[in-house]
Amino acid sequence: MNSRTALYAQAIRGPVLLITAGVLFAMQQSGAVPLRQTWPLFIIVIGVMKLVERLASPRQPYPPAGGSAQ
Amino acid sequence: MRPRGSVSGPVIIILIGIVFLIHALHPELRILDFVAVYWPYLLIVWGVLAFLEVTLRFLRGSTIPVNGISSGSWVVIVVISLAGASLFEIHQPGHWWSNTDWGRGFNEAFLGDDHEYSIELVQKTVGAGPHIILENFRGDAKVTGIDGNQVSLSGHKSIRSVETSEAERANQQTPVEMTVRGNTVTIRCHQDQAGARAIVTSNLELSVPKGASLEATGTAGDFDISSLAGDVDLSSANAGVHLDDIGGNVKVDTRQSDIVRCTNVKGTVELRGHGTDVEVTKADREVNINGDYSGTVSLRELAKPVRVENLRTILNVESVPGEIRLDRGSLNAENIVGPVKLTAHSTDVSIDGWQNGLNLALDRGDIDLRPGHLPLANMVVRTRSGNIELALPETAKFQVTASTDHGDIDNEFGDSLKEQTSGSGARLEGSIGSGPDVSLTTERGSITLRKSSESKTGFPPAGTDVTATRTQVAELAAVAK
Numbered sequence: 001m002n003s004r005t006a007l008y009a010q011a012i013r014g015p016v017l018l019i020t021a022g023v024l025f026a027m028q029q030s031g032a033v034p035l036r037q038t039w040p041l042f043i044i045v046i047g048v049m050k051l052v053e054r055l056a057s058p059r060q061p062y063p064p065a066g067g068s069a070q
Numbered sequence: 071m072r073p074r075g076s077v078s079g080p081v082i083i084i085l086i087g088i089v090f091l092i093h094a095l096h097p098e099l100r101i102l103d104f105v106a107v108y109w110p111y112l113l114i115v116w117g118v119l120a121f122l123e124v125t126l127r128f129l130r131g132s133t134i135p136v137n138g139i140s141s142g143s144w145v146v147i148v149v150i151s152l153a154g155a156s157l158f159e160i161h162q163p164g165h166w167w168s169n170t171d172w173g174r175g176f177n178e179a180f181l182g183d184d185h186e187y188s189i190e191l192v193q194k195t196v197g198a199g200p201h202i203i204l205e206n207f208r209g210d211a212k213v214t215g216i217d218g219n220q221v222s223l224s225g226h227k228s229i230r231s232v233e234t235s236e237a238e239r240a241n242q243q244t245p246v247e248m249t250v251r252g253n254t255v256t257i258r259c260h261q262d263q264a265g266a267r268a269i270v271t272s273n274l275e276l277s278v279p280k281g282a283s284l285e286a287t288g289t290a291g292d293f294d295i296s297s298l299a300g301d302v303d304l305s306s307a308n309a310g311v312h313l314d315d316i317g318g319n320v321k322v323d324t325r326q327s328d329i330v331r332c333t334n335v336k337g338t339v340e341l342r343g344h345g346t347d348v349e350v351t352k353a354d355r356e357v358n359i360n361g362d363y364s365g366t367v368s369l370r371e372l373a374k375p376v377r378v379e380n381l382r383t384i385l386n387v388e389s390v391p392g393e394i395r396l397d398r399g400s401l402n403a404e405n406i407v408g409p410v411k412l413t414a415h416s417t418d419v420s421i422d423g424w425q426n427g428l429n430l431a432l433d434r435g436d437i438d439l440r441p442g443h444l445p446l447a448n449m450v451v452r453t454r455s456g457n458i459e460l461a462l463p464e465t466a467k468f469q470v471t472a473s474t475d476h477g478d479i480d481n482e483f484g485d486s487l488k489e490q491t492s493g494s495g496a497r498l499e500g501s502i503g504s505g506p507d508v509s510l511t512t513e514r515g516s517i518t519l520r521k522s523s524e525s526k527t528g529f530p531p532a533g534t535d536v537t538a539t540r541t542q543v544a545e546l547a548a549v550a551k
Contacts, residue, residue: 008128010136011128011136011138012138013138014137015119015124016121018139018147020117021113021117022111023110024110026110029110
């Protein structure tokens, strides 16, 4: 667990959300499940990504002032 | 070395450019139609590209961007989603967009490729008075009553999809079925079985025994129904409705419609919902119009009481040998039988020829009344803001009370009517012979009481043959000219 993993986890948040949105829209348009039934999944994915970031970040929730993140 | 920017953004821009290039070079490929259905995959591709890019950088040990997708890209994504969703919406048939000229042109040029299929003729023998049920469907339906005891069904399907194979499959999935159980004939189009990528519109032509009754629900499409002796009960989200020669009661419920036209109905007529124009001509029993119609409500030759009610207007008359036209903001009536009761907001009212009492209450609007025949009946006319003009035959007998809070009174009936002014208003009272009460009140506006040029008493009493009355009205009009 280093801060590089944390940076990675943060960077993939956008792409993952975008893929989720694309899948939900595609499902809506194919007539399978309408968006009004699936939108909460989007919130869940945001939550999961946040959780992953939290887990990936170094175990130092409050770094000392001026301390290095490395 | 300066870190390289993201590559997925530029790749997507190139893709969008290619789409429009294809459209410009080969409009017959209907690439936008394709985009309307498949644009969400663009988001997925973009997401996967960005994901791979970040992962590659992570594995190679080069600089990882703070965000896999920059805020500028998010703006582009939102724009793509909005445009894609709207394109998909207007690509559906029956959408308001495709009902406008501009929208139709746009759709024809860029979207939708209609594939036509015919619906094979089905004929079944039923009783002389079957009950026909048309289950929830999209498309036009033409139902005609004929002699005999056979129901025959034919028509065609129009299927809109990107690929022909898709339309082919949708055609297989949506057979038009007719089942007979006892006296009930049910027709199903199974349109919901085709996915959203193929949109099926089934246009049906039905001929049924004359004695049939009909019950139909539709999502979009016109109903054209004629020569049925039974009841007709229609409900539709968006339809034009034409009914002609119906023996039973008619009930029409529309959420949207360009016109509801009923001609020659022997039973009651009940119209509800929202729409534009309404035309009811020749109905032998009560007519009830309860809904919000933004166009013209036109009523002609109605033998029994008529009630029109919407948010702004309530109108009751006993019968309409002549005609009533109710537009947004005006009501014109000619030859009607009262007691007439009208309550309305901003409406200019003009009534030419009526029998029995009149009770008129307006919020705002000018009133122009010509009873046209004698003897007069009680008249209570009130408007809060507007001019009142009443033209009475010279020989009329009546007792008048007219008052305005701000305005003048103009009286052609001479000094037997006493006029007094008070402040900016005026009041006129008195009687000519002994006759019914005529009460005219406006809070702001002038009142004119004048002698009509002709004093006809030729209107037949209520209950006479409607067509005879109509001819007489025409004659009277000719005389007046």
